[in-house]
Amino acid sequence: MRLRTDLDGIPAYRQGRSAPSGAGDVLKVSSNESPYPPLPSALDAVAEQARQANRYPDSSVSALSSALAERLSVPDDRLVFGAGSTESISQLIRALAGPGDEVVYPWRSFEAYPMLIAAAGATPVGVPLTPDHRHDLAAMTAAVTPATRLLVVCTPNNPTGTTVSRDEFRDLMAAVPDDVVVLLDEAYRHFDIEDDRLDGAEEFHRYPNLVIARTFSKAYGLAGLRVGFAIAPTTVANAMRKMAVPFGVTNLAQAAALAALNARRELEERVGALVAERRRVEEALHRQGWRLPASQANFLWFALGEATESAAAVFERHGLIVRSYPGEGLRITIAEPRACDRLIETAQALADAGLDNALRSGAVVAPD
Ligand SMILES: *Cc1c(COP(=O)(O)O)cnc(C)c1O
Numbered sequence: 308m309r310l311r312t313d314l315d316g317i318p319a320y321r322q323g324r325s326a327p328s329g330a331g332d333v334l335k336v337s338s339n340e341s342p343y344p345p346l347p348s349a350l351d352a353v354a355e356q357a358r359q360a361n362r363y364p365d366s367s368v369s370a371l372s373s374a375l376a377e378r379l380s381v382p383d384d385r386l387v388f389g390a391g392s393t394e395s396i397s398q399l400i401r402a403l404a405g406p407g408d409e410v411v412y413p414w415r416s417f418e419a420y421p422m423l424i425a426a427a428g429a430t431p432v433g434v435p436l437t438p439d440h441r442h443d444l445a446a447m448t449a450a451v452t453p454a455t456r457l458l459v460v461c462t463p464n465n466p467t468g469t470t471v472s473r474d475e476f477r478d479l480m481a482a483v484p485d486d487v488v489v490l491l492d493e494a495y496r497h498f499d500i501e502d503d504r505l506d507g508a509e510e511f512h513r514y515p516n517l518v519i520a521r522t523f524s525k526a527y528g529l530a531g532l533r534v535g536f537a538i539a540p541t542t543v544a545n546a547m548r549k550m551a552v553p554f555g556v557t558n559l560a561q562a563a564a565l566a567a568l569n570a571r572r573e574l575e576e577r578v579g580a581l582v583a584e585r586r587r588v589e590e591a592l593h594r595q596g597w598r599l600p601a602s603q604a605n606f607l608w609f610a611l612g613e614a615t616e617s618a619a620a621v622f623e624r625h626g627l628i629v630r631s632y633p634g635e636g637l638r639i640t641i642a643e644p645r646a647c648d649r650l651i652e653t654a655q656a657l658a659d660a661g662l663d664n665a666l667r668s669g670a671v672v673a674p675d
Pocket of ligand 1: 339390391392393394417461465492494521522523524525530533534535
């Protein structure tokens, strides 16, 4: 057997750890999932579709596609679906880039970017975040070369929660050559409540080289069903469809996503409650002396550097499984109030132990 030799350099995806079985009362806040179970309407839709699971799904995703096209005011041929927006991003990368091509992306950011770029045979060009954990847009623009096919923007950024404002984004689009596609990954957009927040669906009409990625996994709470989509210009959308796994989005996922999309009021309530929890936790942590980057997502970033792994162990002793990036920091999901209470308690214990000093060493800019 002869495997592709370039695969050796690609790390495997690391999923946020689950609570070990028999661990007792341990809460998983390591994957930015919604703490809410699917709405009854989504569960009914899944049950209904399950009865016809002997049939292949609708490969054109027609009902969900029409509903989204209307909601977003885009023609439905610009929508391309995937098994989660991770698949949409994979389709886009493979449609645009192969050996010899470069893809520019922010780093630290979504762990899948460098993997998917390398899996396509293209060259990942990661551009470090600024010291205050934001995209370094000037450095990203400067990293564009004639070999660049795609530039990725993730806002709010996973795992730091920081955003790219509308004006910053428009300046970036003006600086990037028209033949380079820009991907705007908006997985966490519902949690962004800033006045100058970007809305990719609006920006889409302004630029011929812009692709938006969105998911039903986070605010809509359907991570286990795998459905996401991209909004892309016609030529790019058609190329992405060629890269899609046939029948990759099940009828269960399509029907649940449509039900979730139609439950606007419930979505707003759930997002509102999580944003309120985020504010409560941020205020408590601020009183404890922590200086974290202000988050517009459903998670917080603790840039603990060398103290990361010992802090992760302390969180675990307090019944929270967090996402650890050894040597860099911890990402902790804002979940149910009980999980947030534990987060606040543990943060106090860490502050008492002086671990928050890592954040006071000047590496982090205070939110105020
Ligand atoms: C979670 C996430 C996605 C999408 O996840 P799917 O479950 O594949 O839809 C995309 N981008 C970022 C940055 C994410 O954190």
